[in-house]
Amino acid sequence: MQDAMRQATLRQLQIFLVAAEHASFTRAAEILHLSQPAVSMQMTQFAESLGIALFEKRGRNLVLTQAGETLLPFIRRIAQTLREASDAIDALQGLRQGHIKIALVTTTRYFAPRLITHFRHQHPQIELEVFIANRESVIAQLENNAVDLAIMGRPPAHLQVSAQAFAHHPHGVIAPADHPLAHKKRLAPQKLAKQPFLFREAGSGTRSAMDDYFAEHGLAPPLVQEMTSNESIKQAVMAGMGLAFISMHTISLEQQTGHLVLLDVKGLPVMRTWYVLHLAGKSLSPAAAAFKQFMQAEAPTHMASLFPGSSRIDKP
Numbered sequence: 001m002q003d004a005m006r007q008a009t010l011r012q013l014q015i016f017l018v019a020a021e022h023a024s025f026t027r028a029a030e031i032l033h034l035s036q037p038a039v040s041m042q043m044t045q046f047a048e049s050l051g052i053a054l055f056e057k058r059g060r061n062l063v064l065t066q067a068g069e070t071l072l073p074f075i076r077r078i079a080q081t082l083r084e085a086s087d088a089i090d091a092l093q094g095l096r097q098g099h100i101k102i103a104l105v106t107t108t109r110y111f112a113p114r115l116i117t118h119f120r121h122q123h124p125q126i127e128l129e130v131f132i133a134n135r136e137s138v139i140a141q142l143e144n145n146a147v148d149l150a151i152m153g154r155p156p157a158h159l160q161v162s163a164q165a166f167a168h169h170p171h172g173v174i175a176p177a178d179h180p181l182a183h184k185k186r187l188a189p190q191k192l193a194k195q196p197f198l199f200r201e202a203g204s205g206t207r208s209a210m211d212d213y214f215a216e217h218g219l220a221p222p223l224v225q226e227m228t229s230n231e232s233i234k235q236a237v238m239a240g241m242g243l244a245f246i247s248m249h250t251i252s253l254e255q256q257t258g259h260l261v262l263l264d265v266k267g268l269p270v271m272r273t274w275y276v277l278h279l280a281g282k283s284l285s286p287a288a289a290a291f292k293q294f295m296q297a298e299a300p301t302h303m304a305s306l307f308p309g310s311s312r313i314d315k316p
Contacts, residue, residue: 102131173244225241
């Protein structure tokens with residue numbers, strides 16, 4: 001086994017890591033710009049050299065065997081060491097080049113692409129690899145040191161992270177434009193008690209904010225449908241399926257076109273915060289440090305322009 005590992009190629013380790021993280025040879029081939037047969041062949045050769053299977057098919061899913069699970073953290077460490085070596089070379093060259101891996105929770109898709117595009121215009125020589133996923137997946141990537149930075153609300157409690165706030169994040173209750181409560185002023189929270197609600201999955205930042213607001217006001221409205229995306233929730237609300245507690249950063253277009261109304265309820269909006277964060281003690285590359293500095297210096301103004309009146313955090 002020891003000799004077999006010494007003979008493993010960096011390409012095989014890279015393919016193994018990507019295939020393991022995405023549970024798919026096809027997805028690994030797309031990401032690495034290889035053919036699917038080439039990926040399968042490399043993994044077959046790698047497994048044969050080790051004398052043990054690393055992946056197995058369960059129905060349509062590709063999963064790691066016990067040997068694959070055992071190997072995964074070691075290969076992650078190898079990949080991280082190679083990234084750190086690359087970062088050290090980048091540091092000698094200043095910001096002439098660099099590579100950043102950034103993970104974004106799904107709600108950030110309403111503003112983060114514009115921030116990233118703005119950063120790219122300032123630093124065209126820096127390559128950005130962006131992952132958009134739910135909160136649980138982003139935290140897992142952060143915990144595994146698979147990304148340099150993450151953008152999310154509410155930093156994970158079980159991880160030691162360095163978190164920098166860059167914008168307020170308001171949440172409110174939305175309704176279709178023809179809803180009986182749509183144009184009422186200063187509604188008491190109790191008016192929501194019998195209204196059916198569509199809601200995000202447990203663990204999401206939006207669900208946490210909703211649960212906290214309901215608990216604070218002693219509310220237990222009927223929860224009629226769980227949905228894992230803001231887009232699905234907005235469409236369901238417009239169709240009259242119920243109300244929803246949602247990030248106000250997701251509804252700008254629907255408000256402008258009159259398809260959705262933000263209810264005027266006492267105690268709303270609930271104000272959370274957006275953060276850019278990384279593992280505590282992590283040594284950031286010059287490129288990652290430049291992105292973090294960009295978020296501190298320019299993101300607040302940019303967010304305020306996108307969402308007037310509710311998003312700017314004053315600098316200390």
